[in-house]
Amino acid sequence: MFDLNKAIASWRRALTYNRAFLGDDLDELERHLRDQVEGLQAEGFSAREAFGQARGEMGDFGTAEAEYRKVYWGKLRRRRELYHELRWRLSMLKNYLKVAYRNLARRKGFAFINISGLALGMACSLLILFHVKEELSYERHFPKADRIYRLNDEVAAMTSAVHGLELQNDIPEIEQTARLAKAGQGAVKYIPKQGEVRQFEGTKGYYADSTVISLFDLAFIQGDPRRALKGINTVVLTADMAARYFGEDDPLGEVLIYDEDRLLQVTGVVELDFSQ
Amino acid sequence: MIPKALVAASLKPFILSLLAGGESYGYEIIQRIHELTDGKVRWTTSTLYPVLHSLENKGLLESFWRAVEKAPRRKYYRLTTKGYQALDVEKQQWLDVHTALMKLWGPQPQLTPG
Numbered sequence: 001m002f003d004l005n006k007a008i009a010s011w012r013r014a015l016t017y018n019r020a021f022l023g024d025d026l027d028e029l030e031r032h033l034r035d036q037v038e039g040l041q042a043e044g045f046s047a048r049e050a051f052g053q054a055r056g057e058m059g060d061f062g063t064a065e066a067e068y069r070k071v072y073w074g075k076l077r078r079r080r081e082l083y084h085e086l087r088w089r090l091s092m093l094k095n096y097l098k099v100a101y102r103n104l105a106r107r108k109g110f111a112f113i114n115i116s117g118l119a120l121g122m123a124c125s126l127l128i129l130f131h132v133k134e135e136l137s138y139e140r141h142f143p144k145a146d147r148i149y150r151l152n153d154e155v156a157a158m159t160s161a162v163h164g165l166e167l168q169n170d171i172p173e174i175e176q177t178a179r180l181a182k183a184g185q186g187a188v189k190y191i192p193k194q195g196e197v198r199q200f201e202g203t204k205g206y207y208a209d210s211t212v213i214s215l216f217d218l219a220f221i222q223g224d225p226r227r228a229l230k231g232i233n234t235v236v237l238t239a240d241m242a243a244r245y246f247g248e249d250d251p252l253g254e255v256l257i258y259d260e261d262r263l264l265q266v267t268g269v270v271e272l273d274f275s276q
Numbered sequence: 277m278i279p280k281a282l283v284a285a286s287l288k289p290f291i292l293s294l295l296a297g298g299e300s301y302g303y304e305i306i307q308r309i310h311e312l313t314d315g316k317v318r319w320t321t322s323t324l325y326p327v328l329h330s331l332e333n334k335g336l337l338e339s340f341w342r343a344v345e346k347a348p349r350r351k352y353y354r355l356t357t358k359g360y361q362a363l364d365v366e367k368q369q370w371l372d373v374h375t376a377l378m379k380l381w382g383p384q385p386q387l388t389p390g
Contacts, residue, residue, distance in 0.1 A: 032303045
C-alpha cells in the first residue's frame with residue numbers, strides 16, 4: 001500500500017540537512033507537493049501516480065539547490081540571521097579542525113609522510129611553473145616590446161645578414177628592423193691621455209644596426225641617440241662598461257682599440273640593465 | 277516550446293502582475309500561468325520559489341503564513357508598495373520592447389504560412 005505521508009517524509013528527510021533549504025522553505029515545498037497531489041487525485045490519478053508526477057515535476061535536487069543557494073544569503077539578511085549563521089559556520093570549522101588535528105596526532109608517522117609529501121609536491125609545482133614562465137619570456141620592459149619580434153631559424157636565434165633588409169623592403173607591415181651579430185671576445189684596449197694603457201679581456205659586444213637604438217628605446221646618458229652608431233667604427237657602451245673602461249674619464253669621443261686593429265669611437269653611453 | 281530565455285525574462289513581470297490582482301501562493305501561481313499561456317508554459321518549483329524569495333528579499337513582496345487543514349501551512353505572497361512601483365517599471369520596459377516589435381510586425385502579426 002502506497003503511503004503518501006511516508007513518501008513525502010522520505011523526500012523531506014533527504015532535503016533536511018541541505019543548508020540551502022530552510023525549514024520554512026521545506027514547509028512551503030511540502031505544501032506545494034501536497035496541493036499538487038490533491039489536484040491530480042481529483043483528476044483521477046492514484047495517490048502513487050499523483051505523487052510520482054508531482055515529485056517528478058519538482059525536478060532534481062541539484063538544480064533546486066543551486067537556485068535556492070542564490071537567494072540564501074538574502075534570506076538570512078532579511079530574517080536577521082546572518083550573525084547566527086556565521087557563528088554556526090565558525091563553530092563547525094573549529095570542530096573540523098579539532099577532529100583533523102586529533103586524527104593526525106594519533107598517527108604521527110602517517111601525518112608526517114602525508115603532509116611533507118604535499119608540501120614537496122606544491123614546492124616542486126611552483127618551481128616548475130616559474131621556471132617555465134621564465135624560459136618562455138623575453139625581456140618585456142622595452143616600451144615597444146609587444147611589437148618586437150625576433151627572427152630565428154630552426155636551430156638558433158640567427159638568420160643571415162641580408163634577411164633583415166630584404167624583409168623590411170618586402171613586407172610593409174614591418175616598421176623597423178635591426179640586426180645584431182655577436183662580436184668575438186676580443187680584447188679592448190684604451191690608451192688614455194695620461195696613465196697607463198688599460199686592457200680588458202672577455203668583453204661582450206655586438207655588431208648592430210643603428211636602428212637598435214630606436215627599436216629598444218635605449219636610454220642615452222651621453223651622446224646623441226639619433227647619430228650614435230650611424231658611422232662605421234662607432235661604439236655605444238653601457239654605463240657599466242663605460243665605468244669599467246674609463247673610470248672617471250669622460251668616454252664620449254674617446255677611441256677604443258678592439259682586437260688590436262680596429263678603432264672604435266665611443267659615441268654614446270646607455271643605461272641598460274641586463275638583469276632582465 | 278517557449279525558449280528558456282523568454283520564460284526567464286517574463287518571470288518577474290508575470291509574478292508582479294499576478295500578485296497585483298491579490299495575494300496568492302506558489303502552487304496557485306503556477307496553475308494560473310499554465311492557464312494563461314494555454315499550457316505552453318509550466319513553471320517548476322525550482323523556477324518559481326527562488327524568484328519569489330528573491331523578490332521578497334528585495335522588498336517587492338511580503339509573505340505571510342496561513343494555517344491549512346492538514347500539516348504544513350501555506351505561504352502566501354502579496355505585493356508591497358515598492359512592488360507596485362516595480363510593476364510599473366516592468367510594464368513600461370515590456371511595452372517599450374513590444375511597441376517596437378509591433379511597428380515591425382504590424383498590428384495583427386501573421387505567421388508565414390507553411
